[in-house]
Amino acid sequence: MNVFKLLSRAPKAVQSAPTQKLPSSGAAANPQLFGRDQSERAPDSSTKSRKRKRGQDAGEEEQDLPPALDFFSWPSEGKKRKRKNGASTEARGGEEDTEEATYGHAVLEPRTDATEEDVYDEAECKRILRSHKLKIVVLEDFAGQDESLLKQKKEKKEKKKSKKRKHEEEEAQKKSKKKDKKQLFPRPLESFAQLRTRYGISRKLAQNIEEQGYTMPTEVQLGTLPLLLGSKKAEKEDEAAESVGEEFQERFMNGDIDLLTVAPTGSGKTIAFLIPIINGLLSEAKNTTSPNPGPRAIVLAPTRELASQIVNEARKLAKGTGIKSALMKKGMEVVQRSDEEGSQASLSEDEVEKTPHAQKRTRKRADVVKAAILVATPLALLNALRLRGDKFAELPSVNRLVLDEADVLLDPLFREQALSIWNSCTNPALRVGLWSATMGSSIESLVIDTLNSRWNSLPSTPALPPRSPLVRVVVGLKDTAIPNISHKLIYAATEQGKLLGLRQLLHPTALPSDGSAPSLRPPFLVFTQTIPRATALHSELLYDIPPEAGGSSRIAVLHANLSSSARSNIMTRFRRGEIWVLITTDLLARGVDFRGLNGVVNYDVPNSAAAYVHRVGRTGRAGREGGVAVTYYTKEDIPYIKNIANVIRASEKLRGEGEGKATIQQWLLDALPTPTKREKQRLKKRGVEARRTVKDQDGRNRARISTKSGYERRIENRLRGAKANAKKGPKEERTRLERADSESEFEGFDA
Structure with missing residues (x-):
């Protein structure tokens, strides 16, 4: 190597940082929208009592080694490891966990998360939820509501009242409802690693979440995952649900609730409702040897692009678990039909009326969808459920229904289709989730009325499970764009x-x-x-x-x-x-x-x-x-x-x-x-x-988007008309000239 070239080599020019930080520059270190200052300033529990060594710079910090390489560390109080004489395994969440480390002759348990706490601290949970601008409220608790109470409410509303008195009573009812709403403060999810240790989700599901790079939960995941997953230790003395009663407490601890979530765009709502669905399906597969045929979870989306995106995310999370996800396409069958029902469903309503019964077309029916999670647009799924006229097939196997972008699905454009699918899910244990970035008060009242009417239509049997409460989760300011x-x-x-x-x-x-x-x-x-x-x-x-x-x-x-x-x-x-x-x-x-x-x-x-x-x-x-x-x-x-x-x-x-x-x-x-x-x-x-659309001279609908002025467009139209007249015969051209001579030279300012 030439030493002179090495000494004469000029240093590299310092590259200036980009003037604008773009969203495509890479993944964000912290996906949370609120509470970043508190989370970044809060010291780590493992390094809180550690002092800086002499000669160490203030900016330098000691980095902890991974557990597999930290051979000389002594287990702390939060990371105690117990010795075992045999090669016994510890069951976690109904599974045998073989992830154990052996040191010499002793078999040691894997380390748990340092942030895991066994004691529920309501004050700390309130602080975390409020710093992330999370508000969790019980909209309706149906535990004590009977049909007689509902009838009394309807009779009171039907009575004739003066406008002034009626207005005053409505305002008083609104104030009383706001006061009666019970606010919840569940233990927030601080990291995705706690899904395995605290909530006992499947080991394969936890591995898939880690492979996708999810480490820190967003606000909507921080608040909704504990509600939907429940607790691995559903103890009655837990203080997380003491303020809402014993009946609600059992359902709260088991994740047995209906959820209405309003969270900003891009905050991870899809992952928040897919993880509980996949984990619930895995637990059902362990408890039952022969699961019900047909889909067990349905996710409705307003567009095909969004439905395809949800299917891709579900397949990533359910990789290697045996849970299949499918996108509803034309020709797919959701329920088993007879030959007559299949031939009638293959035709439209007009074709069924016009075609004689003997000449009605029949086609080979496709196989029934075997996927556990079915993602579809409302119209595609409704066409697959159509029997005759306005009748639709029932879906008794579905126990989870998710409406993504619920405010659009319950808007007048999709409302009839979405409610028809909702009513087709006849399982009494159906759990509903409604997710969107914007949600009006009319949507909330419609959801409550639908839950009431559906519950009243169910036959009262001893095996009928208790009604689930409707919980609302709001992240940030309602119906507001994200702040970044x-x-x-x-x-x-x-x-x-x-x-x-x-x-x-x-x-x-x-x-x-x-x-x-x-x-x-x-x-x-x-x-x-x-x-x-x-x-x-x-x-x-x-x-x-x-x-x-x-x-x-x-x-x-x-x-x-x-x-x-x-x-x-x-x-x-x-x-x-x-x-x-x-x-x-x-x-x-x-x-x-x-x-x-x-x-x-x-x-x-x-x-x-x-x-x-x-x-x-x-x-x-x-x-x-x-x-x-x-x-x-x-x-x-x-x-x-x-x-x-x-x-x-x-x-x-x-x-x-x-x-x-x-x-x-x-x-x-x-x-x-x-x-x-x-x-x-x-x-x-x-x-x-x-x-709105504008019709041109040819009669075609064309929206006018151009930088040309009206004068230029008139000249172009005249030239186009002249070319069209030139293509006509000489007789028509002669009659046109005679008409032009009969008129005066001055034609005004009309174009």
Whole structure:
């Protein structure tokens, strides 16, 4: 080696850190949204009493060795190990645990988690739950409610009362209900390692959770997993449920509850409801030798993309456990049918009425789904359950029903389908879970009424289990966007202004360097109001990306009119990073997880505040920082924009930004008009009327998205008409000229 070259080698230039921290830069060390300061500042219990050695820097800390390599450590009080004479095993959660370490002739038990505590401390649980902004309340406890009480309530409501007295009594009832709600403070889940030691879940399930990289639970997992899993030691003297009565205590300790969860987008709700389902199915398989045929758990999702994502997560968690998950597809059968029922179900209602009985088509029935977990959209599952007319087959084997994005599934668009599936699950021990980032009070009352009506329809038998309470878990502020997103509300005046603003985002070099404009980098989503507007915007921006960067292959459009194979192909390319800009409708606004998404552009204003929360929640997932949400609005949107401005203001307050740094100032909120309830309903149902489909000269529905002025479009229409007239015969051209000569030269200012 040449020494002179080595001495003359110049040092490497120090690479400057990126100016912007993007969500796609990597996984977040702490996926929690709240309580980060407390968790980061709290010293570790194992190093609390350890002193710094002489000469050791303050920034240096001693790192603990793994248990397999720490040969000279002495077991502490929290990590005591007992000697055993034989090779006996310790049963944990109904399984034989062979994970033991041998040192010489002694067989030692594996170390337990240092944070494991046998004593329930209600004050400490309250502190942890409040620092993470978790509130757990019992909405309805049905233990003492009989049919007579329900009838008395109905009779009181039916009595004629004056408006003033009725209003006063309603307010008094609301206040009394708020006071009567019982708040719970269960022991929170501090790490996923406690699922095995404290709650006794399956060893294979715990291994799959560890392989997926889940170590620190998010807020929704921290609060809901202890409720759904129950406790391995269901002792009656446990103080966790003393305040809610003995009847509720037994169900609480066994995880026998119905749960309604409101948690921010990207907070891990899918994992929170899949882990208890898989663990419950594994415990049922051990206790029963011949399980019931058919699916035992159903998960409903509003879109096929979200349903496919849930199936993938379920397969990862259930790997090697024997629990199968399936996505409901066309032609699949859920229940066993007879030949007559199968032929009737294969036809639509119109075909059954028009076709004679002897000529009715029959087709070979598919095999019944053998998967324990069935994930489906409401319409796909309802078509598989349809018997004749409005009758549907029953699902007695299903004992767990999950409604993901429950506010949409119980909205008038899907309500009838979702409730039909809910009523088809006739198992008395059915447990229901409703999960969403936004949940209105009307949804809560609908859930309570559905639970009441379903329970009253069940036959009263001695084997009928007691009713389960309905528990609500709220994380953070209800119906608010996550605090780690930067919101930009931009007034573009016209449709041409929105298109120019979007083109500036595609060319960030044209933006000013003072940081006043939003800094957004691909990949990102662009949301439009309707499918024609999405296709029109895609055709307008198709050639905006230069060929050196990939050209038109970097922009794609995704909507419900595409085939399932085309939609899955676009989703795969977008996840791989081959597509940088994906233009879509509200099809991808809910539940779909894009971990590397840098931002969201609302080209068209969302139809409601809840739609805005779900749209912008596609970025900043799992605690990642740097997500940017840009919303353009025009003069047509001014009557409806205040709802979105209030959501942005609440999110920035939750983030801790002052009045000077806030995007939404108070003067803007005072200037914007407040929409009425009727306007909100009209906007949610139809959207902005100015952006609905427009028919062109050929009669085709086409949304007008262009930077061309009205004068340029009129000239193009005249040229198009002239070309069409030129193709006609000379006789028609002569008659047209004669008509033109008979008219005056001045035709006015009409185009």
